[in-house]
Amino acid sequence: MLALYPLAGLLDPLLVSAVPGWAPWNVRAGIGLALVMVWGPRRLPLLMAAAAAGLALRAVLVPASHPLAASMAIPTLAEPLVFTLPALLLARRLRRDGEGFVLEDVDGVMRLAGLTMAGALGQSLLLLALARVLPGWPLAGWTLTGWDGRAMTADPLTVALQHWVGDVAGVTVTATLALMAPRLAHPLHPARLLRAQTLGQVAGICLSVAVIFPRVVGSRFYPVFIPLVWVAAGSGLPGAVLALAGLEAALSLGIAVCDIQPYQALKLQILMLSLAMTGLLLGAVISERERVRAAAAKGEARLKTLIELAPDGIVILDADGRVEEVNRLVADLTGRTPDILRGRPLADLLRREGGEEWLVAADGHPLPVESSLAMVEETGGVMGVLTIRDISARKRAAAALGQHRAAAEQASRSHLTEELAAALAHELNQPLSAIVSYTGACRRILESESQSKALELMGKAAAQAERAGAIIRHLREFYRTGQVDSAPVPAGDLVAGVARLLADEVANAGARLDLAVEDGLALSIDRVQVEQVLINLVRNALDALADGATADRRILIEMRAAEDGTHADIRVADTGPGIAEEVAGRLFAPFTTTRPTGMGLGLSISRGIVEAHGGRLRAGTGTLGGAAFSFSLPLASRPLAPPAPEVPAPEVPAQEVPDAAA
Template identity: 25%
Template sequence: MRRFGTLGLVALWVLVSGGLLLLLAVSVQNSVRYSNLQAWILLINAVALVTVTVLLARKLIELVRSFRAQVPGSRLTARTVAIFGSLVIAPLIIVYLFSLEFLNRGIDSWFKVEIKQGLADALELSKSAMDVRMREYARNTELFANRLADSPPSDWATATDEHRVESGAIEVVVYGTLGQVLAASSTGDTTRFPRLATSDVTRAISAMKRSRSSLPGKPPDTDSLGTSTENESYTIGNVYWSLEPLSEGDYLINTAAPIATSPGSSEGRFVVALYPVPPQLARLSEAVQRSYSQHGELSARREPVMNSFRMTLTLVLLLAMLTAIYGAIYSAEKLVRPVQDLIAGTRAVGKGDFGTRLPLPSRDEMGFLVHSFNDMTKRLRRAREDNTRSQQAVERERERLSIILARLSTGVITLGRDLLLRSANQAASNILGVDLERGVGQPLTTLTEGYPRFAQFAGEVTSRLAKGEEEWREQLDLKPELAGARVLVCACTPMPGDDHSESEADAQGSYVIVFDDISALLQAQRDAAWGEVARRLAHEIKNPLTPIQLSAERMRRRYLSQMTGEDAQILDRATYTIVQQVEAMKAMVNAFSEYARAPDMKITRFPLNALVTEVADLHRVQESAVTIDIELDPRIEQVEADRGRVRQILNNLIVNGVEAVENTPAGRVIVATQLEIAGSAEYATITVSDNGPGFAREVLGRVFDPYVTSKPKGTGLGLAIVKKIVEEHGGRVEADNRPEGGGRVRVSLPVTDGSRQMVARERRAEPRKERA
């Protein structure tokens, strides 16, 4: 819509400018015509100025907005407009000044004194020539009147014809006193003869009769000759004459003279003669008179004409200047438009849009440049497509490698030469217990806060690499004194850099660190070794214990009654000690047998909360100052497990908790159950915590190993047996110290046999996630 409005204004401006030029061409030919058309010229000038001003204002507003918005090409457009405008406006101003000077001098030359005086002299000369001719005709008429006065009236007709022929008159008429025609002669139609004398002639003759005071040869002074529609008459003595104009620019000289009569006669007869003026003399006189009149009119309108010409010239100058500026803006925009397209295309290419195609503006150098740009973008697009395909291939290989690394139970970490973390698989995060993905691109030390095991690993790796040890293999024992200790087999290998890579890090190369968690393997080896030890101990120790106990009891029954005094007391204490120690050794042997026994579980479905309540009540009835509280999760209804072995787990944990707080004032043991969901498996978690001293720091990482205990009494097999039973059920067990004080053991058992099998499949697919 805006474009159509601009086209309409341009069309209006073209029409108005054409009309203005036409009017100027017509009006300058005649000053009178120019005066008549001056109003139209000014109006059309004003319309043209308003139109081109509106067009120019719109263009300037668009240019200013583009300049302020820093539109590409706006500065170049402004400079081009300034150059074009200065190149056009300067010549226009020079032409305008010279035109004004020429106009002033040209019009002033019209009104020079010499021209005015020459016109006045020519006018006077023409009047003198006409006056001489009129006096000559008047004298002929007067002589003819005197001739008639001396002739009888009967001869007047013949005399009239003769006089007309001799004098060259057109018409000769003799009037009587009453104005009747007494004699007449004419070269044309006799119907034209006047029957009565004209009033002018009659009045002139009467005046001549009344007064004879007029001086002969002195007619009244006049300023014009033959330009008026009325007759101009003159009287000299007894003669009257006048100049009568005709319709086609010709003139006639009308003369009258009285016919002399005797003194005292009352007759007033006179002769009227009509003479032609020569056409050449009439035309010259008319031309001189017309030129003189026009010169007078021009002199009177000199200043208005000058002002009108100046105003018109000024308006035309403004119109030309505004048109030139508008044309400069339009031309600059058209010239800069391909440059703007190139700038926009360059920015689009800079943003990655290689599909940009620019229209060809022309077949010149600019067109060649645009064609080259289009060819460049075409090649860039092809190169990007090739690069995209290559990247996709690399990404597919990387995805395959990522899938392989994700399925590995071995941790893999890559570090740059600057020791920044570049990648890590999920197994590495699981083994080290920290989310390594959030540390990609950062030093390993940024992730060590709150993760002491990972801090030890990062410190060991960075220290070796900082020393220049690029290729090494080592077994790392991570924080054995803490819960969740790990033993890792770690290997480091350098990787060469890619010289063609755009990344500086890729060009420098990297380190690949591969490590595996052998904690479970070592634990399994220890468990197998302790199991073999337990079986041998149970076999070797259990056999002699019974005879020893029986022999001590037989000696006590047979000899105690026969002895008195001190000997009897010694025998009693000795046999009692032997029996008690044998019982203790039997308990230890039974514990060894229990630890070394192969799993033979009887999976049944039973209510876990009821079993927890039953075992807790059993320990409450014993004489002890320790309070046993239970916190049960009602969401746990039935579990599928070996009821007897779960009871054994509860007994061992509660007994350990009670023994841990025996010397603690207001000792308390809390047994809690909770339903947990991990992935697609459901776990029943049993947590036994106390407010005792907690686990010793030096044994916290080995509390589930056999014969590891911080209590003054005990075999150290309780938690080992608990761990063994939990593993047989496919569960997890962990021990730690509570922040507020006291120890805590958490046992998580799959709720159903389906969950147990699912956990077994996940453990076969992932690294073992046991935490001690």
């Protein structure tokens, strides 16, 4: 576009006004304004160099116009400087997009026109100033000879007005055309140019211009507006600026060919200014309207797409509560097309009763839904936006979850019942077996008439029966609540009681039970449950010693206070072979056992009891060489009376008491 700047100066010799050498509309200044807007002020020297090149080119091609004279050189070189400020202000105030400045609105065109008028006024004031300062200046009132050889008297104000009108008309059209060049590919497409409408518009412009010449009369100007309005209404600002450029070219050709008087040239300039303002403003209005319409259509299409793709059903209601529009999901849920649903009252589509909502399908089947209504204000009233969500799958899932939960609770109760039954069977086996053994021995002794021994065995049987009842009560409470009924228990009494209960079994196994309990130690425990833990661990040790692999059959129960002062550490160790590798990883799992007749529940139950007391049952290898089980229990917070002296395991002859497992 820079190459066009010096070439535009060659149009100046077409002037027929009072000052020879100036064009009727300043095309060059419009190109310069556009270049400054695009490039900024840093390339202004390059633009001034192009102006000087234009003068040199004109001196070579049209020497008769005297381009190097002061009357031509000074305004030509000052022109880029005069229009720089309007160009920079326009560049700051106009919007820009990917293709350049946006002029296709009334605001942009009005700013371009206003700042162009200010720049043209500056150029005209410069000419008037030069007329006063420089002697022999053409605007000083001299009698001159125009390019047609006729004598003309120069009126400075009239000539300045001509320059102002010519600059405004030329700059507004040319600058708009230059700035919109990237957007003119569509209007200038060959297929569009060859349309009947476009050809008719071109013909209308040519005919309306032909009517004006050769006799320039004001009444002949009006037909020119008809094709211009036609083009602007059909193509907006791009079409209007192209039509204005064509009109300027046609009027320039008429001025060059026909015998135009100076006063007639001013009329044509004013006509061109009126055409420029009318065409640009009308084109901007049409372009702005089309842009708003396109944006609205695009927004409407996007909104419709979003509504169609929404995961919920959407119903648009009018002010009377009737359906205006529905999305695809509502149509699918109801089994009706949108055309059938439009105009129906909402009550035909959605029912509410007892806090429940359902959608009425075409077959009358109710579909459970939940809805939300929002009222939106619009021009002339309000509309409702109803969102509907299908909750039938949620209700089915909730029903299935309820059934699953009931089944899980039933299975849990069954499992708990089975576990309680297994625990009772395991824990009651020993006291019941002892009762059977004691009563059998008592019967045999009674047959031999040894009543004192029989009474002793009957007492032991009664104690075992009481213990069985205590076990049942404590296990039932433990499995019902998962909690323990803790109370202060002297550690020495606890261990001594376990030793007494197992004395016969230890003696029959040919083993020795050693007790090592720290003095004054008191535990906060459920005594019956912890007794069961110790009994289970000692029995497991007796089973491990029963294979006879070692002659030293010893079991140690050790109990001492932990370092933290709040717990006691308990350990049960034996001299047996240790824990078998095949069961080491699942030792505490229910029904894990190495005995053919064992149930495998002792360690599982013991672990649950220890954990209920806040401890953890662990297995390993002890100092005696065999297996060792250790755990911790809480100490009692209040002191107890001094514990009873340690009670050794009573010596019971193995032959007098039958094996408890019999």
